[in-house]
Amino acid sequence: MFYREAGDFKTSYVDDNQTFPIKFDRYRYYFVLLFAFLVVPFVINDYWVNAVFMPFLIYSIAAIGLNILVGYCGQVSLGTGGFMAVGAYACYKLMTAFPEVNIFFHVLLAGGVTAVVGVLFGLPSLRIKGFYLAVATLAAQFFLVWLFNKVPWFYNYSASGQISSPERTVFGYAVTGPHTSAWATYLFCLVFVVLCAVIARNLTRGTVGRKWMAIRDMDIAAEIIGVDPLRSKLSAFAVSSFFIGISGALFFSVYLGAVEVGEAFGINKSFLVLFMIIIGGLGSIFGSFAGAAFLVLLPVLLKNVLVSGLGWPTDLAAHLEFMIVGGLIITFLIAEPHGLAQLWRVAKEKLRLWPFPH
Amino acid sequence: MTVQKEEGYVTADGRKIGGTLMEMKNITLRFGGVKAITDISFDIKEGEIRAIIGPNGAGKSSMLNVISGFYVPQEGEVWFRGAKRPPMKPYEVAQQGIARTFQNIALFEGMSVLDNVMTGRLNNMKTNMFQQAIWKGKAEKEEVENREVVEKIIDFLEIQSIRKTPVARLPYGLKKRVELARALAAEPKLLLLDEPMAGMNVEEKEDMSRFILDVNDEFGTTIALIEHDMGVVMDLSDRVVVMDYGKKIGDGPPDEVRNNQDVIDAYLGVAHD
């Protein structure tokens, strides 16, 4: 099998518009999907699902969401943690208020609720940009966490102030609560990941995505050729928050099971997801996955190699992680703003025309 | 509302020019104390190539910005297609069929040439976000239909070989051409070009002149252009507005304007009173 474009001629614009225009890419994509749905569930165990797969899948959704806002539309946000919290609490309220409805819809609706909240907090973006917008979203972050702590209605007046997810099933298999099996929670999250990735890809390849990118690259020119900046920015906030809400809902209900808002959805979460898209690549769906994988795997890897393997103390390994992540962020911001995805693309471009680069 | 239909005319090379497409009436634009435009009136007729010339800082770009709704004049009226235009946002002006290029290229640098030109068609693309999210069906069909139009424009401007190239990598002259492509993609009634040939070499200028004439000829697009190169203006335009220090000092066919004493003075830098 060769990775190449030569001889693979496109005869229609539909073909030329494909997500993976090169045959080899397309096959690899189908292969990954098949593998993820048909092989992984049979070999997965609790350790792998909790340490690697579930955080990877859930953070991927959040990273796709944030990437739409920051990478595609150019609106910086530090409110990701707060919006994930909105998704989590919306999901919790829906789960407890309508126990007979399938959790799948609760998660989707939680995304919808977060989209509305995201639009509200996106309103200032019409007036303020860049650094100031980042500060405004930071305010949203702190306000939302404060709100979920302060108003007991959100946590159903529980004594601990925490929310915890009751057992819910899909096709008879538990996906939340204490009696889940690894493969069920994994597949449940995977379905959402695929759904979100497909939607994100479709939106970004069409006219909605071009409007976002036009706003990102030069908002004045965008407006003069016919982009309504308010609608375009708010649609980015809505879609972005929809994804982030879904990821927050899954993070709470399927992954953690019980949540204390300040701890699970604090400002650290906002930065973590932002780092994911910076390292993975701004303005790239693939980059969102790459960044999520990288930042989920890095601590696991360091822990296994340094702590378990070489006998380093845990805190030293943790510090090393900070240094690696910090160093990478600076490197990527300065040298390669399009992140891992761009390195991948450059490598492919070289391969693509090989062996006749001219 | 009164509909103004004035007589058109026939140009020297035999093209028929229609009635009034756009009319600026007594436009005055101030920035704080600076008067960028003082009480200027002129019209643009359907199918013609109208040039706006004048020395640096004369207020030419400001005039285009008034037409595109980017600046709101303190006084005066803008009439388009026989109706007085209410105050409008730039994107609403674009939706009315007015497209433009900029003096300092304003392309979307992070996007490919194709995406830039496709963005120019956004006013023709009507599928909503849910249809876009599903993609198969309406959205894909619309994308392909619009892509066909865009490919024609890409062929027309001879930029086929760079369609997938990121705009940031292009040389200056090609960027200007891509910007023209993006404006043409909107299939505008009125096309505004702010110094389309600035900074180009002779060969590039010739290409660009040919494209402008072809656009006017093949699509019947009305064009208003700002240009410094007098030779180009004389070759391209049917009628010329001359501005100096925010005032209109001449208006008419190129030959007439060239021999106008005020215009000669302005260009030779005769002291103002």
Ligand SMILES: Nc1ncnc2c1ncn2[C@@H]1O[C@H](COP(=O)(O)OP(=O)(O)OP(=O)(O)O)[C@@H](O)[C@H]1O
């Ligand atoms: N946004 C603005 N704020 C303040 N003053 C402005 C603004 N835009 C233009 N001006 C002023 O208005 C006057 C006319 O500027 P304009 O850009 O329209 O000139 P121009 O004829 O296009 O010149 P050039 O040939 O150099 O492009 C200048 O004195 C300029 O400084």
Ligand SMILES: [Mg+2]
């Ligand atoms: Mg100018």
